[in-house]
Ligand SMILES: *[C@@H]1O[C@H](CO)[C@@H](O)[C@H](O)[C@H]1NC(C)=O
Ligand SMILES: *[C@@H]1O[C@H](CO)[C@@H](O)[C@H](O)[C@H]1NC(C)=O
Ligand SMILES: *[C@@H]1O[C@H](CO)[C@@H](O)[C@H](O)[C@H]1NC(C)=O
Ligand SMILES: *[C@@H]1O[C@H](CO)[C@@H](O)[C@H](O)[C@H]1NC(C)=O
Ligand SMILES: *[C@@H]1O[C@H](CO)[C@@H](O)[C@H](O)[C@H]1NC(C)=O
Ligand SMILES: *[C@@H]1O[C@H](CO)[C@@H](O)[C@H](O)[C@H]1NC(C)=O
Ligand SMILES: *[C@@H]1O[C@H](CO)[C@@H](O)[C@H](O)[C@H]1NC(C)=O
């Protein structure tokens with residue numbers, strides 16, 4: 281059993297007017313958004329379509345509606361939709377049209393935050409990595425290559441929504457869209473290239489003629505007619521208001537809790553605090569409050585940003601598995617207890633097949649360079665893993681030496697002649713780190729293999745295209761040489777049958793170290809059970825296995841473990857609340 285603090289929305293005192301979704305322009309004045317001639321006080325909920333499965337969407341939206349929500353807000357995830365330049369994907373979890381139509385089917389409004397830079401604890405802030413190799417590009421400023429690609433994607437999304445008649449002006453559910461995201465936080469870093477970009481982005485968006493207002497969050501000087509909005513926990517107190525008396529007070533992100541990074545203590549926010557800030561914001565003329573997140577969900581695959589956990593906002597009103605909390609009719613909230621029952625143990629060695637990838641030596645590497653290559657630029661973010669190998673000539677009977685490595689991030693495992701000699705890693709606040717280990721050397725040629733690992737790309741800050749990861753400096757005595765290679769795997773796999781009931785399932789990975797898990801070929805995300813919080817336990821032990829990833833029989837579980845975790849301690853557990 282795991283005791284969990286509970287967040288709920290303290291809105292009992294506020295009366296919400298029922299909504300009928302019909303066509304019509306959306307406009308606004310200083311008091312509110314006006315839809316079909318009616319003023320609206322709106323409660324909005326962030327649910328991100330790729331952080332759950334299409335099979336879960338209807339249930340999540342339905343529960344949000346039962347919770348008194350009028351609007352579902354989502355970002356648009358560029359890197360998911362255009363993983364390769366010009367090759368688009370709108371299928372499965374990327375089926376944004378299906379998601380918006382599900383919102384519409386349940387009679388709710390939608391708020392579409394296109395960005396297309398979104399931050400969102402998403403890998404690279406939602407930018408596809410191929411942008412990095414566009415000649416002359418500088419992201420998010422008055423830079424022609426960036427603006428061209430940003431306009432192209434924004435136009436594509438808007439046209440897609442229009443062709444499906446999804447804007448409220450066409451009878452659809454979308455009442456708001458967002459361009460850029462919290463730009464003011466980085467604007468100064470771009471000097472004279474910042475302000476013209478804000479104006480350009482505003483004009484580009486407005487010219488797309490969606491018939492519904494555009495917002496810029498955390499952008500006090502958002503050009504007319506774009507509405508500047510507030511993000512944060514305390515917008516009731518901190519927001520100085522819109523930059524024109526003719527614009528309404530909108531709160532785009534009121535953080536219900538906060539995202540988690542590996543190795544950091546859990547963060548909780550009391551429902552009373554949320555309720556107080558919401559009431560204060562409404563008292564100060566606020567007419568839209570969005571709960572970020574209402575359902576956080578799962579950072580499947582390699583979609584989490586640097587050091588962010590696979591479970592996202594598990595303490596939101598709907599937990600990672602989509603389960604809601606029970607609370608009484610006041611705003612008092614009972615602390616829900618999560619109940620875990622083991623459905624399947626994987627504790628017999630015969631269940632597993634094990635593969636160990638050989639530790640590559642310099643002589644077998646196909647790619648050579650006489651300097652240390654930048655990690656992301658070399659992997660192109662196709663993999664977390666990059667080997668730096670070199671052959672070190674040692675002419676001495678003294679077998680002791682010291683290996684010193686400086687890395688810009690995020691993790692390093694060092695091997696000498698195939699034997700692990702040390703590991704080190706950074707963290708969310710400081711991705712860079714040093715490794716210093718005594719190593720044994722033999723007289724003659726020694727094979728040094730350094731496995732550099734990224735744990736998601738950064739999602740925030742100016743000049744993301746200039747960020748570096750991987751090894752910066754390697755020393756043994758004074759000889760230095762390096763090269764890189766391919767992926768490295770210690771793989772494990774087992775087959776199992778799904779539990780008969782229709783239940784929420786989590787894979788208990790407490791016995792493992794660090795790696796990634798696939799269920800029938802679909803990655804359920806990275807895990808990192810060996811990175812303990814200051815309290816001495818992993819932040820995340822259970823990893824969500826959505827029902828739609830499973831077959832009734834003969835499911836294949838594949839685990840890539842890069843440390844020395846034991847798969848015999850893994851179990852598939854049923855998650856419920858009492
Ligand atoms: C709920 O949990 C919080 C944090 O653990 C604790 O401070 C509070 O007393 C609990 N409330 C109840 C009613 O158990
Ligand atoms: C812009 O997007 C269209 C598809 O919407 C694509 O055909 C075109 O190649 C894109 N241009 C660039 C420069 O990416
Ligand atoms: C709220 O709106 C009223 C009427 O427009 C105005 O008088 C008042 O100053 C506004 N409150 C704040 C905090 O801006
Ligand atoms: C990335 O690699 C290219 C060549 O492949 C090189 O021109 C460029 O300078 C590198 N960028 C960084 C940031 O290392
Ligand atoms: C190292 O090995 C070489 C070749 O086997 C040998 O000639 C040399 O004496 C050895 N050096 C030491 C210090 O053991
Ligand atoms: C390093 O690799 C080379 C090439 O495979 C091999 O000849 C040599 O014995 C290795 N060195 C050690 C100390 O294992
Ligand atoms: C069973 O699964 C479906 C699809 O995921 C879901 O809609 C339904 O609510 C689930 N039923 C129960 C009893 O959990």
Ligand SMILES: CC(=O)N[C@H]1CO[C@H](CO)[C@@H](O)[C@@H]1O
Nearest residue numbers: 511512513514515518535538
């Ligand atoms: C704008 C704002 O209110 N931001 C706050 C959001 O919540 C975090 C965590 O409590 C604060 O640190 C921010 O100042």
